[in-house]
Amino acid sequence: MAERTIDRRIARTRATLQHALISLIPKKGYEAITVEDICDVANVGRSTFYAHCTGKDDLKRRGLDEHLRALLSARQKEALAAQGDGRARSLAFSLLLFEHARDHLELYRALAGGRGGEVSLGSIREILSDLVRAELAVTAAKNLPGAAPREFVVQYVVGAYMAVLTWWLDRGAKPPPAEVDRMFRRLATDGILAHLVEGS
Amino acid sequence: MAERTIDRRIARTRATLQHALISLIPKKGYEAITVEDICDVANVGRSTFYAHCTGKDDLKRRGLDEHLRALLSARQKEALAAQGDGRARSLAFSLLLFEHARDHLELYRALAGGRGGEVSLGSIREILSDLVRAELAVTAAKNLPGAAPREFVVQYVVGAYMAVLTWWLDRGAKPPPAEVDRMFRRLATDGILAHLVEGS
Amino acid sequence: MAERTIDRRIARTRATLQHALISLIPKKGYEAITVEDICDVANVGRSTFYAHCTGKDDLKRRGLDEHLRALLSARQKEALAAQGDGRARSLAFSLLLFEHARDHLELYRALAGGRGGEVSLGSIREILSDLVRAELAVTAAKNLPGAAPREFVVQYVVGAYMAVLTWWLDRGAKPPPAEVDRMFRRLATDGILAHLVEGS
Amino acid sequence: MAERTIDRRIARTRATLQHALISLIPKKGYEAITVEDICDVANVGRSTFYAHCTGKDDLKRRGLDEHLRALLSARQKEALAAQGDGRARSLAFSLLLFEHARDHLELYRALAGGRGGEVSLGSIREILSDLVRAELAVTAAKNLPGAAPREFVVQYVVGAYMAVLTWWLDRGAKPPPAEVDRMFRRLATDGILAHLVEGS
DNA sequence: TCCTAAGCGAGACGGTACGTCTTGTCTTCCA
DNA sequence: TGGAAGACAAGACGTACCGTCTCGCTTAGGA
Numbered sequence: 001m002a003e004r005t006i007d008r009r010i011a012r013t014r015a016t017l018q019h020a021l022i023s024l025i026p027k028k029g030y031e032a033i034t035v036e037d038i039c040d041v042a043n044v045g046r047s048t049f050y051a052h053c054t055g056k057d058d059l060k061r062r063g064l065d066e067h068l069r070a071l072l073s074a075r076q077k078e079a080l081a082a083q084g085d086g087r088a089r090s091l092a093f094s095l096l097l098f099e100h101a102r103d104h105l106e107l108y109r110a111l112a113g114g115r116g117g118e119v120s121l122g123s124i125r126e127i128l129s130d131l132v133r134a135e136l137a138v139t140a141a142k143n144l145p146g147a148a149p150r151e152f153v154v155q156y157v158v159g160a161y162m163a164v165l166t167w168w169l170d171r172g173a174k175p176p177p178a179e180v181d182r183m184f185r186r187l188a189t190d191g192i193l194a195h196l197v198e199g200s
Numbered sequence: 201m202a203e204r205t206i207d208r209r210i211a212r213t214r215a216t217l218q219h220a221l222i223s224l225i226p227k228k229g230y231e232a233i234t235v236e237d238i239c240d241v242a243n244v245g246r247s248t249f250y251a252h253c254t255g256k257d258d259l260k261r262r263g264l265d266e267h268l269r270a271l272l273s274a275r276q277k278e279a280l281a282a283q284g285d286g287r288a289r290s291l292a293f294s295l296l297l298f299e300h301a302r303d304h305l306e307l308y309r310a311l312a313g314g315r316g317g318e319v320s321l322g323s324i325r326e327i328l329s330d331l332v333r334a335e336l337a338v339t340a341a342k343n344l345p346g347a348a349p350r351e352f353v354v355q356y357v358v359g360a361y362m363a364v365l366t367w368w369l370d371r372g373a374k375p376p377p378a379e380v381d382r383m384f385r386r387l388a389t390d391g392i393l394a395h396l397v398e399g400s
Numbered sequence: 401m402a403e404r405t406i407d408r409r410i411a412r413t414r415a416t417l418q419h420a421l422i423s424l425i426p427k428k429g430y431e432a433i434t435v436e437d438i439c440d441v442a443n444v445g446r447s448t449f450y451a452h453c454t455g456k457d458d459l460k461r462r463g464l465d466e467h468l469r470a471l472l473s474a475r476q477k478e479a480l481a482a483q484g485d486g487r488a489r490s491l492a493f494s495l496l497l498f499e500h501a502r503d504h505l506e507l508y509r510a511l512a513g514g515r516g517g518e519v520s521l522g523s524i525r526e527i528l529s530d531l532v533r534a535e536l537a538v539t540a541a542k543n544l545p546g547a548a549p550r551e552f553v554v555q556y557v558v559g560a561y562m563a564v565l566t567w568w569l570d571r572g573a574k575p576p577p578a579e580v581d582r583m584f585r586r587l588a589t590d591g592i593l594a595h596l597v598e599g600s
Numbered sequence: 601m602a603e604r605t606i607d608r609r610i611a612r613t614r615a616t617l618q619h620a621l622i623s624l625i626p627k628k629g630y631e632a633i634t635v636e637d638i639c640d641v642a643n644v645g646r647s648t649f650y651a652h653c654t655g656k657d658d659l660k661r662r663g664l665d666e667h668l669r670a671l672l673s674a675r676q677k678e679a680l681a682a683q684g685d686g687r688a689r690s691l692a693f694s695l696l697l698f699e700h701a702r703d704h705l706e707l708y709r710a711l712a713g714g715r716g717g718e719v720s721l722g723s724i725r726e727i728l729s730d731l732v733r734a735e736l737a738v739t740a741a742k743n744l745p746g747a748a749p750r751e752f753v754v755q756y757v758v759g760a761y762m763a764v765l766t767w768w769l770d771r772g773a774k775p776p777p778a779e780v781d782r783m784f785r786r787l788a789t790d791g792i793l794a795h796l797v798e799g800s
Numbered sequence: 801t802c803c804t805a806a807g808c809g810a811g812a813c814g815g816t817a818c819g820t821c822t823t824g825t826c827t828t829c830c831a
Numbered sequence: 832t833g834g835a836a837g838a839c840a841a842g843a844c845g846t847a848c849c850g851t852c853t854c855g856c857t858t859a860g861g862a
Contacts, residue, residue: 009827009838034817045840050819090393148383155367156360156387163359164352183348187356191391193290209807209858234848245809250850409812409853434843445814450845490793548783555767556760556787563759564752583748587756591791593690609833634822645835650824 014052016042018063021056026106030060064123071100072127091185093131094161098177101169109169121162128158157188214252216242218263221256226306230260265323272296272331291385293331294361297324298377301369309369321362328358357388414452416442418463421456422507430460464523471500472527491585493531494561497524498577501569509569521562528558557588614652616642618663621656626706630660665723671700691785693731694761697724698777701769709769728758757788 020042024033035056039049053059072093101108132154148156164184168175186194220242224233235256239249253259272293301308332354348356364384368375386394420442424433435456439449453459472493501508532554548556564584568575586594620641624633635656639649653659701708732754748756764784768775786794 013838035819036817039840043840046819046842047821048839051838055819148387152364152367152380152383153387153392155363156384157392159363159366160356160360162363163355166359167352167355183352184356187348187353187391189391189393191387191389191394192353192357193389194391213808235850236848239809243809246811246850247852248808251807255850413813435845436843439814443814445816446845447815447847448813451812455845548787552764552767552783553787553792555763556784557792559763559766560756560760562763563755566759567752567755580752583752584756587748587753587791589791589793591787591789591794592753592757593789594791613834635824636822639835643835645837646824647826647836648834651834655823 010052013042013044013048014062017044017049017052017059020044021059021063022107026109030056061123065127068124068127072096072131090135091132091157091161091188092135093128094184095177095181097128097165098168098181101165102173102177105169105173109173121166125158125162128161129154132157160184160188210252213242213244213248214262217244217249217252217259220244221259221263222307226309261323265327268300268324269327271300272327290335291332291357291361291388292335293328294384295377295381297328297365298368298381301365302373302377305369305373321366325358325362328361329354332357360384360388410452413442413444413448414462417444417449417452417459420444421459421463426506426509430456461523465527468524468527472496472531490535491532491557491561491588492535493528494584495577495581497528497565498568498581501565502573502577505569505573509573521566525558525562528561529554532557560584560588610652613642613644613648614662617644617649617652617659620644621659621663622707626709661723665727668700668724669727671696690735691732691757691761691788692735693728694784695777695781697728697765698768698781701765702773702777705769705773725758725762728761729754732757760784760788 017038020038021033024037024041028037033056035046035049038044038056038059039046042049049059053062133150136150136153161184164180168180217238220238221233224237224241228237233256235246235249238244238256238259239246242249253262333350336350336353361384364380368380417438420438421433424437424441428437433456435446435449438444438456438459439446442449449459453462533550536550536553561584564580568580617638620638621633624637624641628637633656635646635649638644638656638659639646642649649659653662733750736750736753761784764780768780
């Protein structure tokens with residue numbers, strides 16, 4: 001069979017599975033979903049499911065990965081390119097992702113909320129780490145003696161961001177993205193002491 | 201039967217179960233452990249297990265959490281009480297937990313490492329949140345207008361700490377606790393900008 | 401737990417499974433029955449099923465085996481004991497089994513009919529072989545030179561009997577057992593030539 | 601494409617499938633063979649397989665049965681035609697099949713041996729039944745009163761033959777076909793009593 | 801001292817999800 | 832246009848855990 005035709009069929013099945021998973025998450029919660037549930041919704045046999053991924057987690061990861069990595073890496077390039085003032089433009093992904101999360105609120109809340117939240121966000125975490133790592137490589141000219149290793153800072157920033165994002169989503173994403181973004185970047189760049197004594 | 205004797209028996213069984221779980225974690229990883237495994241190691245019948253807790257997670261929570269909460273909250277009080285200078289003493293739990301993690305490296309790495317890491321650390325996260333929340337209640341006199349909500353800061357700090365802790369453990373906890381603690385608190389209090397431009 | 405109590409519980413479950421299988425055979429035919437069907441009828445979990453037998457065939461065999469071997473070996477002893485005239489009493493099992501089959505017609509037709517018939521009858525075949533072998537050991541004084549080996553005769557007789565029994569059951573067991581028994585033993589003892597030329 | 605060419609192609613594919621099945625039987629046993637196995641060996645797509653037959657059993661039947669039926673019915677006709685003395689020539693298929701089985705020992709043992717033996721031999725049984733039925737129609741002039749129905753005798757003879765054949769094959773087909781044939785026909789025509797008291 | 805109620809081990813059980821396997825259908829392309 | 836390739840839906844399989852349960856055994860107070 002022609003490769004392209006097959007590829008298209010496969011891609012369509014894969015997409016159906018992704019969509020089935022996403023549509024189920026709000027109904028039952030990620031943890032409670034079974035492979036059979038997904039197959040039923042997607043009108044797909046169990047064997048087909050396992051022909052495409054090794055399990056529920058794998059399916060989720062593949063979907064999220066492709067989605068996010070495409071989104072972020074594309075727009076991140078612009079941000080990095082347009083970067084003049086290190087302070088103003090640093091952590092460029094932040095606003096981008098807050099906005100994206102608000103636009104796809106259902107999906108994000110489903111992924112991040114409740115028990116399996118942290119697991120689900122593993123992929124986002126990795127992607128963000130890549131971005132922050134790249135950004136720091138530009139921003140921080142050299143690895144100063146006595147300073148924390150660059151990877152340490154990466155983990156610090158990404159960990160903080162993920163926690164804040166999750167919390168914001170769990171509360172309904174009520175403050176507008178721009179404001180959350182401002183708060184996060186202020187804490188990240190200036191530290192909590194500055195925040196505590198002066199306010200914004 | 202006398203209540204006290206019974207209580208003692210019960211406590212002993214409970215402790216045996218806790219110990220069985222902890223001893224299994226390094227061997228198979230938390231996720232892979234089954235209730236039967238625990239019962240086998242503890243020489244306990246399934247029914248007894250379920251007489252004491254509702255499942256694996258419950259057992260873990262009761263054990264680890266009580267343990268940690270006792271450890272941290274006790275010493276945290278001293279820290280809070282002795283707190284004169286907000287800068288020097290803030291985030292008092294940090295060094296304490298780094299040290300504790302290094303002392304029980306096997307256990308922590310088992311909990312934090314690999315796949316289910318974030319899930320397992322959920323309890324620690326909650327405990328830390330409580331601590332930071334309490335600390336901020338003292339440190340930050342009022343909720344300044346324009347500043348981030350206090351809970352936002354809590355999530356930020358705890359998220360960053362957990363990420364850094366996990367990363368440190370995954371790397372083998374090589375830098376000494378005191379140094380990691382210093383790096384973390386520097387980033388947290390003064391922000392990454394200070395870190396980037398000046399060094400320590 | 402006391403052995404007897406457990407044994408009783410186990411025996412009851414086993415019996416329930418046997419009964420479920422037997423009750424299903426007339427409805428769907430042996431081949432079409434799934435393990436899940438049996439479990440549903442028996443109100444038993446899959447795991448319990450597999451704790452008692454290795455599969456559908458095994459369940460069937462265990463049931464049939466116990467049942468028949470008990471029936472035949474008990475009554476066969478009497479027959480052998482009372483045996484005076486080799487001609488009149490030979491192949492003593494024949495009438496016994498024809499009658500038993502008619503009394504439990506549903507069961508036998510279910511087992512013997514259709515596709516899996518021969519498979520199902522494997523156990524009966526073995527049991528009968530044992531009986532005939534024992535009978536020949538008494539009847540045939542010595543292994544005459546030029547004659548067929550005794551085991552050959554055993555296979556011959558049992559094969560013929562099984563075929564005749566199956567055929568009779570498939571036709572509804574209409575001729576009375578006594579008559580079928582007479583026909584079979586006549587053919588077996590005197591051969592088909594005698595049958596063809598003289599009649600009974 | 602010319603019809604004949606197509607027909608030839610079809611026939612060739614069919615033959616390839618047959619051959620694939622036969623070659624697999626000794627390796628895995630009939631029951632364990634899957635359609636995919638056959639397709640792999642035959643270098644044929646699944647769709648092609650199902651274009652030629654409805655399943656594994658169908659393929660076996662078409663192959664083995666045609667083969668045997670051709671072999672037996674051709675030579676059987678001669679036997680029936682040349683039949684003068686009912687005793688000497690009766691059960692003419694017997695020697696023929698014993699010889700054929702010995703010549704294709706591997707195949708027959710695969711079919712007859714072990715578990716699924718009787719199932720696989722179902723086809724042979726049917727063919728033999730047809731032959732014996734035909735022979736009896738000639739030999740036994742009329743349905744004598746009191747005698748067993750003709751079909752009863754057919755089942756009796758075929759059952760006995762199949763059992764003896766299987767037993768012989770399972771033992772390695774050691775006695776030469778002629779001898780087994782003699783023993784079988786002696787038992788069949790004269791009965792076991794004659795065998796027991798006089799020998800050959 | 802015996803009695804009695806609880807904790808406990810043992811493990812059978814009903815259930816549920818898993819990942820694997822085979823079947824038979826269907827679609828697309830190639831020769 | 833027949834056949835190869837193989838994706839697919841369907842669904843049975845045997846396994847692994849789960850959480851519930853029933854059963855006796857032990858054991859340490861209160862009678």
